[in-house]
Amino acid sequence: MVQLKPLKFDNLEIGFPVVQAALSGYSDWPMRLLARRNGASYGVCEVMLDQFLVNMKSNRKKNKHFLHISDEERPVGGQLMGAEPEQFSAGAVKLVEAGYDVIDINFGCPVKKVLGRCRGGYHLSQPDVALDIIRRTRRVVPAHIPVTIKMRRGIDDTDESRDKFFRILEGAFDIGLAAATIHGRTVQQRYIGPSRWAFLSELKQRFPDRVILGSGDLFEAFDCLNMIKETGVDGVTVARGSIGNPWIFSQTRILAETGSLPPPPTVSKQRDLIAEHFNLAEQVYGEKRCSIVMRKFCIKYSALHPEFQDVREDFKKIMCRDDWEAVLSKWYSQDRPGNYLPRNIHK
Numbered sequence: 001m002v003q004l005k006p007l008k009f010d011n012l013e014i015g016f017p018v019v020q021a022a023l024s025g026y027s028d029w030p031m032r033l034l035a036r037r038n039g040a041s042y043g044v045c046e047v048m049l050d051q052f053l054v055n056m057k058s059n060r061k062k063n064k065h066f067l068h069i070s071d072e073e074r075p076v077g078g079q080l081m082g083a084e085p086e087q088f089s090a091g092a093v094k095l096v097e098a099g100y101d102v103i104d105i106n107f108g109c110p111v112k113k114v115l116g117r118c119r120g121g122y123h124l125s126q127p128d129v130a131l132d133i134i135r136r137t138r139r140v141v142p143a144h145i146p147v148t149i150k151m152r153r154g155i156d157d158t159d160e161s162r163d164k165f166f167r168i169l170e171g172a173f174d175i176g177l178a179a180a181t182i183h184g185r186t187v188q189q190r191y192i193g194p195s196r197w198a199f200l201s202e203l204k205q206r207f208p209d210r211v212i213l214g215s216g217d218l219f220e221a222f223d224c225l226n227m228i229k230e231t232g233v234d235g236v237t238v239a240r241g242s243i244g245n246p247w248i249f250s251q252t253r254i255l256a257e258t259g260s261l262p263p264p265p266t267v268s269k270q271r272d273l274i275a276e277h278f279n280l281a282e283q284v285y286g287e288k289r290c291s292i293v294m295r296k297f298c299i300k301y302s303a304l305h306p307e308f309q310d311v312r313e314d315f316k317k318i319m320c321r322d323d324w325e326a327v328l329s330k331w332y333s334q335d336r337p338g339n340y341l342p343r344n345i346h347k
Contacts, residue, residue, distance in 0.1 A: 002225050002256045007041065007235040009102060009146035009178040009211065012075055015041035017235030018224045018252045021181075021215060022047050022079040022104065022150065026243055029068040030280035031297070034273065035242060036073045039249030043076055044237075045069075047106050049119075050082030050091025065284040067098040077102035079150065080137075081119050085129065089136035096141055103141050105134060107168070108150040108183055121187035124155050127167045131175070134168075138176045146178035150215075153199045156188040169207075179211035181237050200231035213237050219341060221251040221261055244300025245341045246273070264304060264338040271332035274301050278324060291320050298324070304338045305331060 007014035020027060020035040020043035032043035048066060056066075069076050078100030082088040092103050107123045107130060123130040138147050149172055154161035169180060182203060184195030195216025203212050214233040218224050219241035227236050242248055247265050254262045265273070277297060282290040298315040305311045314327045 002229065002259075004228065004256055005234070007211070007213075009148060011144070012101060012146050012178075014075060014235075016249075016253060017041075017213075017228065018249060019043060019213070019235060019237050020242055020249070021237035021239035022077070022106070023239055023243065025296075028065055028281075029070065029073070029284055030277055031243075031246075032076065033070065033073050033280060034246045034277055035249055038246040038273075039251075039253045040238075040242075040246070042102075043073060044079050044102075044104055045077065045100070047079045047081045047120075048091070048095070050080055050084075050088045053080075053091040053094040054087060056094070068284050069099055075101035077104045077148065079104040079106050081106040082133075083119050083122075085132040085136050088133045089140045092137045093140050096145060100145075102146045102148055102178075103137065104181075105137060105147065105149045108152045108181075108187075121152055121155065124151065124161070124165060124168065124187060127164050127171070130168045131171045134172050134177065135175050147176065148179045148181065149177055150181045150183070152183045152185055152187050153196065154186050156186050161186070166206075169203075173207070173210055179213060179234075181213040181215055184214065184216040197227060197231050200227070200233050204232040204234075211235075215239060219248075221248060221255045224248070224252045225256055241341065244297060244303060248341070264340045266335050266338050267305060267332055268335035270301060270304055270338055271328055274298060274328065274332075277301075278321075287321065291318055291324055294318070294324065298327070303341055306336055306339060307331065308339065308342075 004017055007017040020032055020040045022044035024046050027044060027046045035043050078095035080091050080095060082091055095103055106120055108121055141147055154165040182200060184197055184199055200214045211234045213235045214227045214231055215237045218227065218236055218238045224236050224238065227233060238248055251262055278294055281294050285293050295315060295318050299312055302308055302311040302315050311331045318324045318327060
């Protein structure tokens with residue numbers, strides 16, 4: 001059994017300190033809601049561009065899913081990414097107006113296209129601009145709404161990069177940042193090589209009274225608890241390890257409470273949750289678009305099936321609801337023990 005302290009951002013109670021990370025292209029309303037129903041105390045929407053939010057036409061059906069939230073998933077965070085401080089803060093206002101409970105600043109995205117446009121992780125190379133963004137964002141966001149940040153441990157492993165990281169983080173806390181999520185890899189690493197958990201330990205020693213969450217290499221319930229135990233972070237955000245596997249949150253809760261890992265979801269339980277996901281997705285995407293959106297999720301869900309390879313190939317072909325129902329009928333009609341998520345499935 002592991003005694004875990006409830007997570008809190010300023011005066012906002014979060015609860016169990018294992019939460020759903022923002023995932024570009026994935027952490028939409030259906031995914032966040034299913035994570036919540038399966039044990040996550042908090043989730044963050046997929047990152048949105050400030051420019052997109054400022055220019056977004058609210059009546060366009062194609063875009064409505066980006067800002068779709070519901071009371072059942074609260075508290076929920078809106079994550080923002082951009083290049084220019086003034087426009088960034090304008091985007092933050094849009095997220096506040098949409099009803100998000102937390103505004104999260106993305107200074108961690110390592111995608112080449114994002115970096116080339118001076119967004120995401122690029123800001124770790126320019127502390128003055130980064131702090132201007134944080135300052136302006138905190139100024140326009142109402143005081144009762146926490147502002148948080150997602151960072152990597154630096155652009156690279158040079159001393160200069162390290163100094164810039166700490167200048168940004170220290171300045172952010174002075175401005176009024178409620179919490180920081182730190183990924184243990186550098187921007188240069190992207191997702192290659194191990195996440196350096198020792199850096200998270202260093203951060204908690206340096207900022208013992210600040211709320212710091214860890215990220216990186218969290219694919220099993222044991223990983224989540226081990227990161228908290230080994231580094232002393234206040235919580236962890238599960239990213240790739242939760243795609244097609246919302247059970248990681250309930251498994252972590254049970255492991256913390258009992259000391260034993262529950263069995264993986266059976267094929268029958270997988271079927272029920274996939275069907276639930278499809279129905280939720282249909283509400284925000286519509287019947288025609290829903291099947292295409294769900295394809296990428298179903299491919300991830302298939303990793304838990306005992307005949308993973310064959311199931312995945314069939315899910316890759318779905319184009320409509322009939323296709324999806326045919327795959328469920330073929331592979332999920334007979335209840336059998338399931339698998340835990342393979343550690344290398346997202347690598």
